Amino acid sequence: MSASKNYSFVGFIINNPIKSIFSSLMMCFLLISGVRYIQADFSYRAFFSEGNPLRVEIEGFEREFSNDDSIVLLVKSPSGIFDKETSELIVKLTEEMWQVPDVIRVDSLSNYRWVHASGDDIVVEALIPDDGPYTTKLLEKRRSVALSDEIIPELLVDSDGTTTMIVGYMRPTITSAVDAAPVVNAVRALVKQYQIGDHEIHITGRPAIMQGMKESSQADIKSRLPIVLAVIILVLAFRFKHPVGVFPVIPVIVLSVVATMGLAGWTGIKISNITALIPQFIIAICVADAVHILTSYFFYRRKNYDGKLAIRIALNENVLPTLLTTITTSVAFFSFMSSQIGAVSELGLLVGIGTIIGWFMCYFFLGAILCKVPNRKSNEKLILIHTEYEESNEENKNSFVFKYTEKVFSNAYLIAFAFLGLSIGSIYIAGKNEINANPFKYFAEGFWLRDSNDFAEDNLKGSQGMEIVVNSGFSDGIKSPDFLKQVESFQQWIDSTPGVVRTYSIIDIIKQSNRSLHGDDQEYYTLPNTREAAAELIFLYSMNLPQGLDLSNRISINNDLVRISVRWTNYDSALATRFADEIVKYGQSQGLNVHATGKMLLFQRMNGYVATSFFVTLLITILIISILLVITFKSINLGWITLVANLFPLCFGMAILYLSGNAIDIGAVIVLSVCLGVAVDDTIHFVSHAQRLLNAGKEIGFVIRDSLLKVTPAIAITTLILTIAFGSFMSADFVPNANFGRMAAAILSTALIANVTLLPALLFLIHRKKEVAVFNMNEAENIKS
Structure with missing residues (x-):
């Protein structure tokens, strides 16, 4: 057999190792300088590009109703939340939540608008007044009201009155995403400050999930990467028993990974849950190429080949297979760029280029380093030996x-x-197998968010859900009695859907207001029969609302859209998306123009x-x-x-x-x-x-x-x-x-x-x-x- 083909660039590496090392380092350092421009984006924008139908829906929802994203505080008091100490705590936490970055609305028992009659008037007041007095009589009355209300139970308080929810809604993200870190950190500070007495306070909500993903994935990478590098060092040291078989590989891996991440900075690609996994890809690719080169090199060194000759043969022998693997791997990842998911497309681009960078570093850095290892002069006889396989040695029976x-x-x-x-x-x-994931179970037991999510499901089910938007088709259409009755029937059907804990819409508010207008007579807990009556009830209710708590998050500005908030326990993505589709299909079969949206549903999709x-x-x-x-x-x-x-x-x-x-x-x-x-x-x-x-x-x-x-x-x-x-x-x-x-x-x-x-x-x-x-x-x- 003739000797392996000699490649000219291999000759350059062997004859000019310093230039080869310098060129590879220069390439890496130019790319690495882009690290300072790296930004993170763990929002939906990282996955759904502009024009994606789901992104268009959620942005349309935000324009009409603001953001449904919420940071949630869960407060549990075994002795009951309707006592003086807990009521004061709820009021304080509600006030503090208004100060959390990017929170534009807070809903809780302390500002829930209790609609009731007072003589001939409709009174809309806070269920737990800000200024008290928190007497036993007042709180017992409010407890009775809360637990018998058509809306509050399982929405803001559990059935036995020991756990409540304080919900901070985030600003719209149409122009820019909300950074979950400042939000979650501010709420953590509140928890630390007010975790007193027998109260147990937990944080959940989608911003918490986003931050939990970021923290857990970053912690995993930070804690495991040293383990990965240590394993590489130990195994290589055991296998090759020589420093040159270990130490040059680490900079090849590190430089390739950091250079690829630097490329993300230069190209404006943001780090998401998917692109954060790039180091694992690059490590695997670099290790494979480096090990094959080193194995060939030490194979010939053990046969007493001159060091320079051994590296020449090792590099030449591995050119074709490593180039082929680099091409197949990079082309395969480049094919990801056809994906409609932005983060997947960006992953494909970065890993595809990172694969090429890894191959370049294995040859022009690792190969050149091997050339600088002290060795004997080249022996022409050994070249001849290489051209003839020593079959007698290989055929030892x-x-x-x-x-x-x-x-x-x-x-x-x-x-x-x-x-x-x-x-x-x-x-x-x-x-x-089925495609499925539960964002509440994305975290190991013992992780802070997993504990909070488990607490939420054990104490106040349905802390998350989706949003249903019903379009009347024309301005002021929501005041039509026929339309309202259709929406009411649709909402009642949704309430009967498996997994649904509670729904909430303008329908509930209108019915409560109608009852209050008739002296709190339960017989009038119904929708009005005329457009004028519906308009009057909406107006009377709105007149009693404080700033920041108006109905803009329930009905559109043109009064043509109605929002139905659905709280459920269908957190599995397969289950949630299937039920969402069934709900929309049913609504359309009833003649309604309806679609399902919301950040949590978007995440599940x-x-x-x-x-x-x-x-x-x-x-x-x-x-x-x-x-x-x-x-x-x-x-x-x-x-x-x-x-x-x-x-x-x-x-x-x-x-x-x-x-x-x-x-x-x-x-x-x-x-x-x-x-x-x-x-x-x-x-x-x-x-x-x-x-x-x-x-x-x-x-x-x-x-x-x-x-x-x-x-x-x-x-x-x-x-x-x-x-x-x-x-x-x-x-x-x-x-x-x-x-x-x-x-x-x-x-x-x-x-x-x-x-x-x-x-x-x-x-x-x-x-x-x-x-x-x-x-x-x-x-x-x-x-x-």
Whole structure:
């Protein structure tokens, strides 16, 4: 066999290591300088680009009704909230909540407008007055009113009067997103200040969820990245037992990651829950390339090759497979740019470019560093040795590799059918998965927001929900008795929907006002029969409202739209979106112009959008990789073998996901992309090495043994490093990160098994048939002659 092809840029690296190092560092530092421009965006804007129908709906909602996003304080008093101490606390917290950044409205028991009759007049007053006096008689009266009210129970207070909710609504986000951090930190300060006596106070709401995601994901990255780097150092040190096999790899990884993040700063791409995972992708890619180069380098050093010659051979041998893996991985991620989800598209762009940066650093930095390691002068004899494979050493029949491959060859059909059976079973089980996520369960038990969310569901169910907008079709249309009766019937039907705790709309206010206008006679808790009466009731109620608590969040300025707030316990994204669609469908069947929206529903729909987007791009990725492999290897057989060996671990991982009781969420679909990239990288190295030997006319048994001997160590090290490193995320606070760790460990381990069993078996079966066919043809020609 002839020596590996010599690439001119490899010659440049070896002959000019200082220039090579300098050029790679300059490139990184130019990109890294963009880090100072990085901004974070954990709002819906990071996922839904302008023009997206769901984003258009939520922005239209905000223009008409302001923001439905709310930061929520839950206050529990085992002795009851209608006592002097707790009532004063509710009043103070309500006043303080008005001062929280970006809060424009606060709803609580202290400013809930109690509508009742006083003689011939309608009186609208605060349920718990700001200035007291908080006598036992007054508070008992207000407790009775609250618990018998048609609106308050399960909306602002639980049924036994021990837990209440204080809701701070955020400013509209049409022009710019609300930064959750100042909001949550200000409310945390309130909790710390007023957590006195037997009171228990918790924070929840969507801004809290956004901040919780940010804090947990950042904490996971900060705590796990040192573990990841430590694992890399320890495994490399154990494997190569030489400083040069360890220390140059760390700057390659760090510089590649930071340079990619710097690119985000230069391009204006903001960090979101999805783009925050970029370091994990880049680490996996850099480790794979670096380990393959180092494994080749130390392989030849152990054979007493001169250091410079060893690095020349190692770099040249790995050019084709590393370039191919870089191209397939980057093109695959670039395909994400077709996604309608902004964060997914941005992830594809950054990781695609980051993959190229990682390859460049592995060659121009790591390769150049290896060239500066003290070594003996080049020995021409060793070059000649490299051109002739020392088959006697590789064909040692007592070696483990020889015995192992003989087992694989003799059981090749059994292995192929076993994996086929496992694949069919895995696909069947994986098909049972559903795309689903519960934002309340996105956090591990013990994390502050998980505790708050669990508290909310245990004490005052339905702290979150969605919004229904009903369009009357014309200005002042909401005053039409027929329209109001239709909305009332629709709202009552929604109340009967599974999971719904409470609905609230202008209908409730009008009916209460009508009752009060008739001396609090319950018989008049109905809608008026004339447009004029409806208009009068809305006017009388509005006249008694203080500034900041008007009806603009219930009806549109043109009086053509009505908002129905739905509080429910349907937090699973699959369940929430299905019921939302059913509610809208029912409303439309009743002749209403209706749609469902709200930030929480948008967030729940996002999970399906992200997962669907990833699966579409995953299919595109598989198609692109298949085409590239066939073109590169100039063999359909090698192309499909490579693909099959890597699709099995993904199917197996999805089956494990279902059997472990988890659903497909953001973490699950991301891990598929990472693991597919790493697994394909490893397989390409194996197949590329095998093809080089096959083209040289080597027998298939020798080809597979030599490939296992030369390539498998690098594959095994890469798998070990990434399995341990990513496995450390299994205990993460952010549940999608924990799912990422579990699936990564399972899929990468399975991919290694497939690469050392299924891949050799398939190669043997296909090429053994070719060799037999060629042998029979030659025998036939010999007999004929």
